[in-house]
Amino acid sequence: MAVDLHETAASRLRDVDQRYTPNRRAVIEVLAVAPAPLTIPEIVMSRPGIPQSSAYRNLAVLEQAGVVRRLVTSDAFARFELAEDLTEHHHHLVCSVCGAVEDFSAPSGLERSIAKVMASAGRSSGFDAAYHRLDFVGTCARCAA
Amino acid sequence: MAVDLHETAASRLRDVDQRYTPNRRAVIEVLAVAPAPLTIPEIVMSRPGIPQSSAYRNLAVLEQAGVVRRLVTSDAFARFELAEDLTEHHHHLVCSVCGAVEDFSAPSGLERSIAKVMASAGRSSGFDAAYHRLDFVGTCARCAA
DNA sequence: CTCAGTGCAAAGGATTTGCATGCCG
DNA sequence: CGGCATGCAAATCCTTTGCACTGAG
Numbered sequence: 001m002a003v004d005l006h007e008t009a010a011s012r013l014r015d016v017d018q019r020y021t022p023n024r025r026a027v028i029e030v031l032a033v034a035p036a037p038l039t040i041p042e043i044v045m046s047r048p049g050i051p052q053s054s055a056y057r058n059l060a061v062l063e064q065a066g067v068v069r070r071l072v073t074s075d076a077f078a079r080f081e082l083a084e085d086l087t088e089h090h091h092h093l094v095c096s097v098c099g100a101v102e103d104f105s106a107p108s109g110l111e112r113s114i115a116k117v118m119a120s121a122g123r124s125s126g127f128d129a130a131y132h133r134l135d136f137v138g139t140c141a142r143c144a145a
Numbered sequence: 146m147a148v149d150l151h152e153t154a155a156s157r158l159r160d161v162d163q164r165y166t167p168n169r170r171a172v173i174e175v176l177a178v179a180p181a182p183l184t185i186p187e188i189v190m191s192r193p194g195i196p197q198s199s200a201y202r203n204l205a206v207l208e209q210a211g212v213v214r215r216l217v218t219s220d221a222f223a224r225f226e227l228a229e230d231l232t233e234h235h236h237h238l239v240c241s242v243c244g245a246v247e248d249f250s251a252p253s254g255l256e257r258s259i260a261k262v263m264a265s266a267g268r269s270s271g272f273d274a275a276y277h278r279l280d281f282v283g284t285c286a287r288c289a290a
Numbered sequence: 291c292t293c294a295g296t297g298c299a300a301a302g303g304a305t306t307t308g309c310a311t312g313c314c315g
Numbered sequence: 316c317g318g319c320a321t322g323c324a325a326a327t328c329c330t331t332t333g334c335a336c337t338g339a340g
Binding site for chain 2: 319320321322323324
């Protein structure tokens with residue numbers, strides 16, 4: 001599985017004429033084991049030696065290659081996670097107090113309902129929906145009053 | 146209805162020891178008639194005379210008072226809309242090409258399903274969900290290939 | 291040899307803040 | 316009168332970029 005991940009990443013990078021360098025591999029490794037999307041400082045801290053600018057640049061490349069996805073919450077930093085087809089479809093619990101993000105999987109019944117609605121969503125306005133995003137916003141255990 | 150809106154806004158501001166000033170009222174008026182969340186430049190442009198810094202400050206206050214909601218897409222600018230209890234619950238169609246955002250209402254059946262899942266979502270991790278966010282991301286009519 | 295990736299440092303750009311002034315309460 | 320809101324300009328801070336260098340093919 002882990003092998004597949006790196007092979008897939010390398011392959012997608014090749015498709016965009018990019019290499020799978022050690023720095024990029026390191027970023028992927030960090031994201032692969034994280035239980036939630038990470039900020040760039042978090043990624044950099046867990047792999048000392050990678051300069052922030054390289055992290056930013058590599059994540060931009062990886063995003064463009066479809067290997068990672070960039071999330072923006074109302075938090076100061078952007079967050080990154082592996083592209084959905086490399087992990088499992090999931091959603092996020094977002095703490096509105098501290099900005100923490102936690103992964104969460106919805107029942108498949110709900111997913112089917114959402115997919116059905118999405119298919120007909122933009123029909124009138126010509127919007128072509130590619131995927132959906134469902135977040136639950138609230139207070140995490142650590143920030144609970 | 147419009148009267149209620151401004152009264153409610155004024156009331157919520159008072160709760161936070163803030164005034165309902167002309168600038169703040171102007172911002173609310175712009176948001177009230179917009180068919181989609183607006184960026185600060187858009188708000189400022191539609192009401193010449195409001196300096197950006199005041200717009201930023203007032204929107205921060207209004208957000209804290211629970212009158213407006215701040216949205217962050219992957220777009221460069223944040224977007225603002227009236228708080229949900231002042232409008233109608235709705236979702237967004239987000240264009241991943243140009244960043245445009247369009248309002249969208251989901252069938253009530255889907256809303257009920259989501260609410261049900263939300264109630265049990267963070268049970269294990271102690272996350273207390275307050276509301277949900279459902280976005281459909283794709284390509285808007287103007288950006289269609 | 292060539293060219294993409296790297297690292298450092300400097301630039302960019304949305305957002306925030308300090309401070310003096312004006313105005314509502 | 317006192318204090319909040321305002322405007323201007325300067326500061327912040329995440330993110331991007333210029334440039335010279337290094338390493339893989």
